[in-house]
Ligand SMILES: CC(C)[C@H](C(=O)O)[C@@H](O)C(=O)O
């Protein structure tokens with residue numbers, strides 16, 4: 084198989100972990116006889132520094148002409164002082180919109196080998212295995228107006244939570260398709276007791292559910308979901324929600340197992356290419372120190388092989404290698420029990436490659 | 439001291455726990471020689487059943503004519519089928535707006551005596567002691583438009599996140615005043631990398647901070663806050679945020695210590711009366727079974743004595759009684775370790791009264 088992969092390392096540890104993922108993908112290509120063409124593009128702060136904009140046209144063109152996109156991370160204190168429209172995050176929001184990445188998919192998995200670092204009690208979190216599906220191109224993130232005004236001596240501000248019903252429908256449908264291949268349960272999260280948009284969301288979920296008689300649909304209010312994720316994370320299979328709720332809940336979910344540095348994500352569109360990125364950010368405090376955990380990025384590459392290229396065996400080879408290395412006790416700093424030895428980013432990549 | 443207290447039991451366990459709070463307040467009145475006049479009013483489902491509306495005018499008048507309001511809980515499956523405008527929650531939203539309850543104040547405290555029931559590891563949560571201050575009368579909850587439309591064959595919906603700057607200012611100021619009397623730190627939570635309203639919120643926090651040189655101000659993005667609450671709850675002193683973020687984060691925070699059934703809250707206004715209520719809901723599954731934990735409601739009454747009436751000694755008497763009863767091992771079902779004996783609602787009230 085021959086595939087073009089756009090690599091957007093971005094900022095901070097994004098650069099290091101991207102290198103790690105490419106190393107592993109090259110090993111996979113050799114082993115399974117594929118040809119992966121890697122082309123590099125700038126995004127975020129790196130793009131601002133070089134081109135004055137967080138998502139240059141040529142980066143976008145590169146992505147559109149590729150079969151899949153691997154993104155490291157964007158942002159850092161250096162660019163926090165920039166005016167709103169040239170902040171690194173704008174590059175991320177724009178690429179989501181331009182590539183039509185309507186669903187962000189985040190598997191959250193409990194690794195018994197690193198159970199010691201979860202903030203939750205083992206009895207509570209053991210066996211948790213869920214996927215958070217977040218709507219990614221609508222809601223408060225993109226609604227207009229989003230502006231201030233000044234009337235009668237009074238300053239005020241408005242942001243707009245706007246959705247088309249078909250934007251709700253496609254991401255909810257995605258969640259049901261996923262649940263049908265997993266444990267068969269969708270938890271749709273909203274705030275239907277307050278928001279009109281949530282009432283439409285709930286109705287849409289009910290409508291989509293009719294097409295999936297084998298999948299159980301459950302509605303949960305967002306405040307309750309924030310509690311249930313901690314009290315009983317095992318109850319979830321696929322959780323689906325709108326953009327802003329999803330931003331909050333997917334980050335909350337990602338710390339339950341203590342494996343934040345190990346969680347991959349995929350953002351999918353109707354036509355492709357899909358975009359894959361680790362859940363963690365650019366971690367400016369450890370950037371360039373060869374200390375970041377490359378596993379989230381490497382598992383994102385595995386997701387790419389599976390979802391974009393249909394290379395199930397290859398994806399599993401990577402996932403098994405990661406599992407094996409963890410079982411053997413290898414750790415980067417973030418997942419090492421305090422005071423025990425740990426590997427560098429490159430050291431971890433080498434071990435996974437060897438496995 | 440002579441005070442008029444409006445009691446709004448509401449629905450479900452609200453009725454039972456309100457009774458408990460009144461019993462304790464009567465004991466306090468006798469012991470300390472005060473006169474509390476209790477007048478009862480309907481709200482929520484109970485009010486819908488009797489008067490066809492979740493907040494009848496006479497209930498509102500009763501509240502306005504009282505020195506403080508004690509609310510049980512509202513809602514239940516029976517009324518979930520009602521059209522939007524006569525749902526029990528509307529009563530809650532309306533009373534907040536009508537009484538001008540701009541800040542909801544929720545202390546979250548770790549009780550070592552019930553440490554066994556927290557979903558978090560003891561090392562993570564031990565010693566956590568924070569107050570979540572949530573803006574309560576603005577944002578997505580009340581912004582207009584909040585409606586659907588249908589154009590060119592396409593259904594869409596909009597909700598509006600609207601704030602006046604002075605609405606932000608007063609609740610942030612409240613948080614600083616609180617922090618000045620506590621550990622001296624305010625964590626202001628927003629989504630300033632995406633929302634214009636959050637950027638105004640952040641600026642307002644900076645402005646208010648100038649009046650409190652001894653209080654440290656820290657900004658945190660809402661997704662990160664959802665993570666930090668679990669990873670390291672001890673870092674927080676006073677957390678302040680807008681209405682919707684506050685709904686989610688205050689519920690998340692309330693389960694960290696495992697003491698959800700024990701957490702009180704106060705909602706304050708510029709002029710009074712303030713409203714006090716437990717954090718938990720109406721718990722329809724155990725309503726009428728004499729099984730609910732009355733402690734959250736009783737501690738809400740203690741908050742009332744302190745904040746509305748300035749009765750510090752009396753408030754502490756209640757809080758100490760609760761502590762003593764817990765230290766002695768008394769538990770209701772929700773805070774009992776599985777398989778160990780527990781008290782009824784009334785049994786717990788009696789023990790606290792005796793203490
Ligand atoms: C950087 C920010 C705009 C972004 C978001 O809120 O979507 C991030 O938090 C994420 O979740 O990918």
Ligand SMILES: CC(C)[C@H](C(=O)O)[C@@H](O)C(=O)O
Nearest residue numbers: 276277306527528530531685
């Ligand atoms: C019942 C509901 C409208 C309410 C809210 O969202 O404010 C509740 O969740 C709360 O937090 O008091």
